[in-house]
Amino acid sequence: MRYYQMSKSLIDKYGVKTYKLPLHLEGTCPNRDGTIAKGGCSFCAEGAMDFELLDAKLPIAVQLEKNMAYIGKRYGAKAFIAYFQNYSATYRPIEELLWMMKQCLIDGIVEISLSTRPDCIPTPMLRELKKFSDRYAVEVTLELGVQCLNDEVLKNMGRGHDARTSLDAMKRIKGAGLNLGVHCILNYPAMERGDVIDLAKACSEIGANRVKLHSLYIEKGTRLGDDYLKEKFELCGYEEYLERVLLFLGYLNKDIALERFFARAPQETTLFCNWSRSWRYLMEELEILMDNRDFEQGQCRRNHV
Ligand code: SF4
Numbered sequence: 252m253r254y255y256q257m258s259k260s261l262i263d264k265y266g267v268k269t270y271k272l273p274l275h276l277e278g279t280c281p282n283r284d285g286t287i288a289k290g291g292c293s294f295c296a297e298g299a300m301d302f303e304l305l306d307a308k309l310p311i312a313v314q315l316e317k318n319m320a321y322i323g324k325r326y327g328a329k330a331f332i333a334y335f336q337n338y339s340a341t342y343r344p345i346e347e348l349l350w351m352m353k354q355c356l357i358d359g360i361v362e363i364s365l366s367t368r369p370d371c372i373p374t375p376m377l378r379e380l381k382k383f384s385d386r387y388a389v390e391v392t393l394e395l396g397v398q399c400l401n402d403e404v405l406k407n408m409g410r411g412h413d414a415r416t417s418l419d420a421m422k423r424i425k426g427a428g429l430n431l432g433v434h435c436i437l438n439y440p441a442m443e444r445g446d447v448i449d450l451a452k453a454c455s456e457i458g459a460n461r462v463k464l465h466s467l468y469i470e471k472g473t474r475l476g477d478d479y480l481k482e483k484f485e486l487c488g489y490e491e492y493l494e495r496v497l498l499f500l501g502y503l504n505k506d507i508a509l510e511r512f513f514a515r516a517p518q519e520t521t522l523f524c525n526w527s528r529s530w531r532y533l534m535e536e537l538e539i540l541m542d543n544r545d546f547e548q549g550q551c552r553r554n555h556v
Contacts (some may be wrong), residue, residue: 253546254500254547255281255505255506255509257509257511260461265361265414267328267330268328268330268360269332271332271334272315272319272331272332272333273297273304273366274315275305275307276311276337276411278339281411283297290409291365292411292476293474293478294439294468294469294473296471296473311333315331329359330517331360331362332360332361332363332364333362337367341367341371341376342368349383353387354435356531363391365391369396369397369421372393372424372425374423376448378427384428392430392460394433395417395432396415397421398418399446400443400453401446402414404439407439425457425459430461431457431461433450435464435499436464436465436467437450438486440486444494448498451498451502454504454507455504460507462507462510463510463511465511465513466524469524470520471520471522474501474518484553488526489526493533496512497537498540501546503549504549504552506509506535515530
């Protein structure tokens with residue numbers, strides 16, 4: 252393969268086909284509840300990521316079992332990751348988080364993945380998560396919303412944290428012996444190719460295990476959506492986005508797995524997503540580019556480490 256696919260990395264790690272099972276959990280984040288801000292990030296529509304999830308009122312183990320039965324049968328998966336997907340999973344008392352994680356310890360679950368913000372993971376919490384991982388022999392991954400490492404862009408996103416906080420969190424997660432997944436956006440307005448290289452270099456140097464790339468999508472009712480309708484910014488085209496993906500991969504270590512390149516969003520609530528092209532079409536275009544250029548993940552690092 253020209254890049255390290257997440258599916259392959261999970262077979263390498265667990266020996267069998269492994270799938271992620273998203274959980275629907277009640278929660279919030281400090282960028283919504285007023286601790287840092289009230290409006291949330293410019294692109295975040297509250298509840299938007301719930302569109303493929305089960306009822307949040309179902310107990311955690313029941314959600315996992317239902318999804319496991321469906322996905323196991325449909326895709327032939329033999330092992331599973333319990334994924335705390337919505338809001339900031341670690342923005343709750345550690346006792347509550349550990350209690351929730353214990354509900355995930357059912358047959359077939361080999362990993363628990365917690366999606367969160369860089370400013371929501373104090374070091375003592377990371378220590379407790381590592382203890383949990385060792386005690387119950389289950390892998391724990393922190394999926395960090397880094398998005399970009401350009402402070403001006405982060406400010407425009409209304410993230411409420413800076414790049415230094417992200418870099419510090421990435422290092423502390425790895426330092427605690429936990430797995431690190433990094434979420435990045437490569438095409439937020441005003442982002443440039445240099446920002447893409449900075450992200451890839453940081454992931455490589457800190458030793459991220461996985462990266463999830465989100466092509467920016469724009470939801471109705473968000474600040475970004477309002478600005479989009481008022482034509483306050485321009486988005487790069489999909490050809491430029493594909494170039495940025497290749498640039499990012501070129502500077503990314505070969506052993507970092509790629510979970511995703513393009514966004515998924517519900518059509519009814521979305522103003523812009525993937526340049527109105529299908530995920531399959533964009534993937535094919537990306538693969539053609541890779542073949543034409545005889546591209547390999549990490550090829551730029553050989554000359555620039
Ligand atoms: S994207 Fe994450 S950090 Fe930002 S408002 Fe939404 S839940 Fe909070």
